[in-house]
Amino acid sequence: MFEISSVVFLQSILNGLVLGWIYILMALGMSLILSITNILQFSHGEVYMLGAYVAYYFSVVLGLNFFAAILISVMLMAVLGLVLERFFFRRLRAEFLSSMIVALGLMITIQSGVTLGFGINPKAIPSFAPGSIGILGTRIGSDRIIAVGISVVLTLLLFLFLKRSKYGLALTAAPQHREACILLGISPDHMSALAMAIGSALAAVGGALMGSTLVLNTFMGSTALLKGLIIVVLGGMGSLLGVVVGGLILGLVDGVVLVVFGPVAASVAPLLLVVVILVVKPMGLFGHEF
Amino acid sequence: MSSKRKPTNTLIILVFIVFLLLVPVFLKSSYWLHVLSIVGINVILVASVHTIWCTGELSLGTAGFMAMGAYSSALFVMRGELSVWGAVPLGGLLCAIVAVALGYPFMRAKGIYFSILTLLTGEIFRLTAWYYRSLTGGPLGLSGIPSPEPIKIPGIALITFDSKISYYYLILVVVLLSLLILFRLQKSQVGFTWRTIRERDNLAASVGINVLWYKIFAFAVGCFFIGIAGALFAHFMHLLAADASGKFGMFTSIYILIYMVVGGEKKFAGPVIGAIILTLLPEVFRPMQEYRPIVFGALVIFIIFFMPQGIVDLPYRFLSWGRKIIGP
Amino acid sequence: MTYHIVFCHGAERSLDPKEGTLAKVLIKEVNRVDIGSVPVLQIGDLTKYFGGLGAVVDLDLNVYQGEIMGLIGPNGAGKSTVLNMIAGTLSPSKGKLIFKGEDITNLPPHRMAKKGIARVFQSNTLFENVSVITNVRVGLHLHTKIGFLGGFFGSSYTHGREKLLYEEAMEILRFIGLSDQRDQLAINLPHGSQRALCLAVAMAVKPNLLLLDEPLTGMDAEEVNVMISLIKALRDERGITSIIVEHNMRAVMGLCNRIAILNYGSKIAEGAPTEISENPAVIEAYLGAEQDVA
Numbered sequence: 001m002f003e004i005s006s007v008v009f010l011q012s013i014l015n016g017l018v019l020g021w022i023y024i025l026m027a028l029g030m031s032l033i034l035s036i037t038n039i040l041q042f043s044h045g046e047v048y049m050l051g052a053y054v055a056y057y058f059s060v061v062l063g064l065n066f067f068a069a070i071l072i073s074v075m076l077m078a079v080l081g082l083v084l085e086r087f088f089f090r091r092l093r094a095e096f097l098s099s100m101i102v103a104l105g106l107m108i109t110i111q112s113g114v115t116l117g118f119g120i121n122p123k124a125i126p127s128f129a130p131g132s133i134g135i136l137g138t139r140i141g142s143d144r145i146i147a148v149g150i151s152v153v154l155t156l157l158l159f160l161f162l163k164r165s166k167y168g169l170a171l172t173a174a175p176q177h178r179e180a181c182i183l184l185g186i187s188p189d190h191m192s193a194l195a196m197a198i199g200s201a202l203a204a205v206g207g208a209l210m211g212s213t214l215v216l217n218t219f220m221g222s223t224a225l226l227k228g229l230i231i232v233v234l235g236g237m238g239s240l241l242g243v244v245v246g247g248l249i250l251g252l253v254d255g256v257v258l259v260v261f262g263p264v265a266a267s268v269a270p271l272l273l274v275v276v277i278l279v280v281k282p283m284g285l286f287g288h289e290f
Numbered sequence: 291m292s293s294k295r296k297p298t299n300t301l302i303i304l305v306f307i308v309f310l311l312l313v314p315v316f317l318k319s320s321y322w323l324h325v326l327s328i329v330g331i332n333v334i335l336v337a338s339v340h341t342i343w344c345t346g347e348l349s350l351g352t353a354g355f356m357a358m359g360a361y362s363s364a365l366f367v368m369r370g371e372l373s374v375w376g377a378v379p380l381g382g383l384l385c386a387i388v389a390v391a392l393g394y395p396f397m398r399a400k401g402i403y404f405s406i407l408t409l410l411t412g413e414i415f416r417l418t419a420w421y422y423r424s425l426t427g428g429p430l431g432l433s434g435i436p437s438p439e440p441i442k443i444p445g446i447a448l449i450t451f452d453s454k455i456s457y458y459y460l461i462l463v464v465v466l467l468s469l470l471i472l473f474r475l476q477k478s479q480v481g482f483t484w485r486t487i488r489e490r491d492n493l494a495a496s497v498g499i500n501v502l503w504y505k506i507f508a509f510a511v512g513c514f515f516i517g518i519a520g521a522l523f524a525h526f527m528h529l530l531a532a533d534a535s536g537k538f539g540m541f542t543s544i545y546i547l548i549y550m551v552v553g554g555e556k557k558f559a560g561p562v563i564g565a566i567i568l569t570l571l572p573e574v575f576r577p578m579q580e581y582r583p584i585v586f587g588a589l590v591i592f593i594i595f596f597m598p599q600g601i602v603d604l605p606y607r608f609l610s611w612g613r614k615i616i617g618p
Numbered sequence: 619m620t621y622h623i624v625f626c627h628g629a630e631r632s633l634d635p636k637e638g639t640l641a642k643v644l645i646k647e648v649n650r651v652d653i654g655s656v657p658v659l660q661i662g663d664l665t666k667y668f669g670g671l672g673a674v675v676d677l678d679l680n681v682y683q684g685e686i687m688g689l690i691g692p693n694g695a696g697k698s699t700v701l702n703m704i705a706g707t708l709s710p711s712k713g714k715l716i717f718k719g720e721d722i723t724n725l726p727p728h729r730m731a732k733k734g735i736a737r738v739f740q741s742n743t744l745f746e747n748v749s750v751i752t753n754v755r756v757g758l759h760l761h762t763k764i765g766f767l768g769g770f771f772g773s774s775y776t777h778g779r780e781k782l783l784y785e786e787a788m789e790i791l792r793f794i795g796l797s798d799q800r801d802q803l804a805i806n807l808p809h810g811s812q813r814a815l816c817l818a819v820a821m822a823v824k825p826n827l828l829l830l831d832e833p834l835t836g837m838d839a840e841e842v843n844v845m846i847s848l849i850k851a852l853r854d855e856r857g858i859t860s861i862i863v864e865h866n867m868r869a870v871m872g873l874c875n876r877i878a879i880l881n882y883g884s885k886i887a888e889g890a891p892t893e894i895s896e897n898p899a900v901i902e903a904y905l906g907a908e909q910d911v912a
Contacts, residue, residue, distance in 0.1 A: 040402055040405075040406075042544075092594075095598070096401075097551050098594050098598060100547075100551075101547070101551045101594050102590075102591055102594050102595075104544055104548060105587045105588070105590035105591040105594070106587065106591065108584075108590070109583070109587030109591070110587075111583070112580075112581075112583035112584045112587065116584070222540070226540070229409070229410070233403060237400070237403070267417050267421075268417050268418070268421070271410045271411075271414045271417075272414065274407075274410055275411065278395075278396075279396075279398075282400070283403075284403075479762065483759065486756050489745050489746075489747070489748075492707070492739070492743065493743045493744070493745065493756075493819070494756070494759075495726070495727040495728045495731075496705065496736065496739075496820075497756060497758075497760065497820075497822065498731035498759050499728055499759050500728045
């Protein structure tokens with residue numbers, strides 16, 4: 001079991017990191033939405049899945065260029081995010097339980113709707129960048145490298161937006177100061193809508209990338225949701241840097257443990273890791289009060 | 291405290307219980323008795339989650355603890371040579387002990403984090419059952435789980451558990467007992483203290499309430515009954531297979547939560563009613579199987595928006611409408 | 619009455635604890651007289667760091683039985699932090715708290731309550747959706763004396779105890795002046811009455827030491843007077859010692875036996891109201907900042 005070559009080891013790390021970055025996109029959205037709206041958006045995984053299927057539809061079924069398809073998917077999912085916020089979550093903002101149940105209801109509805117529409121068989125989006133690149137003896141598909149690139153760029157753009165723009169600063173403000181943002185012309189409602197739109201857009205990209213580098217099925221949302229929850233909890237409340245770190249750790253653990261210890265450990269290890277870390281640091285690795 | 295309401299409520303409950311007792315007389319269908327037994331198990335699960343919620347903590351690990359109760363009881367009987375009547379409570383006790391052990395570290399995490407932790411722990415339990423082949427039989431699971439041993443009432447009868455009818459009554463009795471205990475607990479001084487913790491835990495602590503202890507106690511009680519429900523399930527189905535999601539997965543925990551809130555979490559009867567109606571509803575829709583989840587999801591959202599107090603609130607709503615129409 | 623007067627000179631402090639040296643506060647005692655008994659609370663070297671920032675540094679303070687001690691200072695001086703440490707919500711980084719001779723330094727809030735320390739929070743912290751009397755009833759938690767099983771089964775003993783507790787709660791409400799509001803939902807009360815209710819809940823704990831965190835905020839002149847007389851009555855009629863953090867200077871001057879002034883986490887003066895108002899260090903700390911917020 002431990003007689004693995006360093007190449008295989010490196011390969012597992014790289015594979016894990018690729019997946020990790022895609023899940024980071026999802027988790028960034030979840031964390032942002034959670035800190036702004038205080039709602040645990042259980043249907044976020046389904047937005048991710050829907051984003052993948054929309055991209056699939058436009059690129060495979062309708063024959064458009066893949067990147068155009070992603071763009072369309074992003075816009076549609078952002079709109080979906082706004083719709084969800086405006087009509088489903090806004091009036092329940094104070095109600096912890098009710099908003100959670102609505103999110104769960106949406107999750108069930110969207111998942112079964114997509115299953116009805118597209119069928120239960122997994123689909124695939126043909127690779128948008130055929131071929132692979134060799135790194136130190138390992139081989140990584142070019143599409144995966146581009147996927148990571150896209151994820152990193154988007155993450156950086158998000159950080160820039162949050163640190164530099166007026167809206168971004170409002171989003172990262174502490175809850176006590178949120179009401180004060182009205183003076184800037186940004187109400188809490190605006191912030192929720194913005195958080196949902198951005199989060200859903202990121203999820204759409206994540207889903208599309210996952211669909212093209214791996215596979216699409218109607219359960220990918222639930223899987224991604226669980227990964228997202230792990231990352232958000234690992235990284236800590238309110239910390240987007242924590243999401244990135246948490247996602248990378250998860251990716252590493254997923255990749256390495258799978259190869260070194262087998263699939264059994266690989267499914268349990270991330271969960272155990274989170275539980276242990278939370279026991280030691282109840283607010284997550286980088287978490288803080290708000 | 292409207293004491294004139296109370297006798298009516300007790301009367302309704304008694305009538306309902308008599309009705310439940312008489313069901314097998316009229317309903318011979320083995321299939322429906324099976325369904326009703328599952329309803330009973332769900333009722334215990336929801337009431338337990340509701341009890342934990344009294345302290346303001348939401349446990350999403352229900353399915354995992356159910357698995358623990360189920361497998362442990364089955365194994366106590368099949369490997370440990372225990373009687374089923376001993377194994378079932380023991381399974382519940384094991385879950386309670388694990389809950390206490392996990393409670394101390396878990397409760398330090400803030401509300402939502404605790405819920406996520408329980409969700410992940412439930413998944414860990416499920417995966418353990420799935421992979422730990424030597425203990426749980428892995429994906430194939432345990433089969434041939436024995437029924438409870440017959441009860442001998444000297445001179446009167448011998449009650450054997452070989453038909454759906456006897457299981458129905460067994461589960462009914464366990465459900466009624468469990469609900470009685472949980473109800474009394476929630477209405478007692480302990481339950482009152484739980485609710486003060488849910489409302490304002492810093493104020494509760496400042497008047498001397500040991501918040502951590504009370505929360506862990508609620509968690510342990512809830513998990514005890516969840517374990518019992520799981521154990522009953524094992525001996526009822528005679529087969530436990532930790533299939534990929536199915537009965538012991540994340541979705542079950544989520545559904546139990548939905549039953550609780552849609553039924554109405556403000557009253558004790560709410561979650562019970564939610565469990566009954568929402569477990570029976572999919573059966574009604576069986577012919578249109580593929581559309582069931584969509585209808586279910588849409589229904590859940592609809593109820594939350596238009597009946598935020600839950601289904602249990604319906605009669606009171608009708609009453610107030612009726613009063614408005616009839617006049618004072 | 620005689621007072622303990624202390625002048626503090628040139629208190630200089632370093633922000634980095636690792637540097638080790640804190641300029642010591644020079645204490646020049648002018649008159650030193652006891653209030654007549656052993657201190658009910660002894661605070662020694664009390665320190666709290668948040669990250670590298672010293673919110674409270676090396677605080678020494680004694681609070682004597684039956685007095686009302688005022689804790690004042692500019693915003694951010696560390697007053698609430700001190701209260702939180704005494705109440706058990708925060709653990710001190712360093713130092714000791716001795717209450718009635720017992721070391722209570724790191725106890726959690728519910729243990730503090732059991733020892734006899736009750737607190738009133740800064741904002742109106744109440745059980746909002748239940749009645750006034752139920753709020754006080756919760757406060758009586760430590761004195762319920764209904765065993766676990768008793769609560770579960772509801773015997774006649776339990777019912778008897780419940781009635782007695784109800785009576786006790788009513789007695790407290792009568793003292794506070796809210797007895798006719800007993801069935802009102804807490805959230806429906808006007809602000810001043812809510813504040814008074816918070817005091818009632820703290821009273822139900824039957825404390826020896828009462829910690830009041832800005833009890834007078836948001837009150838009009840009349841409500842302030844009522845609250846002041848309540849706190850005085852607690853001292854005079856029931857012998858309850860109080861530590862009160864307040865910004866309302868007029869109230870503090872009229873209410874407190876002694877006052878301690880904090881600035882940047884350290885005590886810069888301590889003594890009777892009249893002496894404090896003439897203290898140059900105090901005047902400097904408050905230069906231009908009249909804190910009358912009635």
